[in-house]
Amino acid sequence: MVDRLVNSEANARRIALVESCFGGAGQPLQVPGRVLVGEGVLTKSCRKKPKPRQFFLFNDLLVYGNIIINKKKYNKQHIIPLEEVKLKSLEDEGQFKNGWLICTRGKSFAVYAATATEKQEWMAHINKCIEDLLKKSGKKAAVDHAAVWVPDGEANQCMHCKKTQFSLVNRRHHCRKCGTVVCAPCSSKRFLLPAQSSKPIRVCTSCFDELSTSGSGSSSNMSKEAKVTDSSGEEDTDDEETNGDLEEDSNRPSFYGSPVGETATAS
Numbered sequence: 001m002v003d004r005l006v007n008s009e010a011n012a013r014r015i016a017l018v019e020s021c022f023g024g025a026g027q028p029l030q031v032p033g034r035v036l037v038g039e040g041v042l043t044k045s046c047r048k049k050p051k052p053r054q055f056f057l058f059n060d061l062l063v064y065g066n067i068i069i070n071k072k073k074y075n076k077q078h079i080i081p082l083e084e085v086k087l088k089s090l091e092d093e094g095q096f097k098n099g100w101l102i103c104t105r106g107k108s109f110a111v112y113a114a115t116a117t118e119k120q121e122w123m124a125h126i127n128k129c130i131e132d133l134l135k136k137s138g139k140k141a142a143v144d145h146a147a148v149w150v151p152d153g154e155a156n157q158c159m160h161c162k163k164t165q166f167s168l169v170n171r172r173h174h175c176r177k178c179g180t181v182v183c184a185p186c187s188s189k190r191f192l193l194p195a196q197s198s199k200p201i202r203v204c205t206s207c208f209d210e211l212s213t214s215g216s217g218s219s220s221n222m223s224k225e226a227k228v229t230d231s232s233g234e235e236d237t238d239d240e241e242t243n244g245d246l247e248e249d250s251n252r253p254s255f256y257g258s259p260v261g262e263t264a265t266a267s
């Protein structure tokens with residue numbers, strides 16, 4: 001059980017190591033009661049193309065970052081509270097295998113594991129942590145999740161008017177509500193989606209009309225695309241980084257404590 005790790009020295013050491021790998025680029029992670037449940041490399045769908053990212057699963061957070069030096073140095077730390085996470089398995093499609101969606105209020109994106117077993121392990125551990133956390137806090141699972149962005153490469157023309165061909169002049173934009181790739185005239189409107197930003201953000205004209213008439217941004221419209229990308233902020237700055245060398249062998253994820261699904265002895 002994860003609970004057994006709470007006050008263990010090994011757990012404290014592992015969390016301290018994660019902190020030191022992020023250095024000044026990260027938040028303090030050592031909080032009483034927090035357990036590092038597992039870690040490993042997942043391929044994360046980004047706006048341009050999928051990239052390897054180091055993920056850390058805590059019993060209350062999912063943290064990931066860019067890999068500068070494998071197992072030594074990471075930056076661009078992202079912290080996602082697990083209470084608002086919902087996972088959704090993705091079907092294999094071409095080179096995109098062993099994937100699932102990580103949906104949160106602020107952003108939603110796809111990740112891919114190296115093997116089907118690793119996918120199963122990750123999803124089981126994450127879901128178990130979410131379940132335990134919600135049980136402990138008595139909170140309800142978040143229902144409103146950000147749309148998953150269609151990658152730039154999936155759209156050569158505006159998905160809204162189907163006329164504008166994208167080019168250096170006609171740039172691609174993403175509707176924050178439905179995640180489609182649209183041209184500037186088709187996304188000239190802004191709407192307040194409090195889960196994603198305190199300021200009104202870019203939406204396509206269809207979503208604007210829908211949001212305006214319905215009164216609020218209720219359930220989010222998940223993209224039907226199998227290949228999906230990150231719905232993070234205005235510019236995908238975490239895309240710009242290069243990644244250090246990855247030793248193939250060391251990419252296996254590590255999970256600490258007893259495996260998920262094991263009939264626990266604790267009551």
Ligand code: ZN
Pocket residue numbers: 158159160161162163164182183184185186
């Ligand atoms: Zn358009």
Ligand code: ZN
Pocket residue numbers: 175176177178179180203204205206207208
């Ligand atoms: Zn839209």
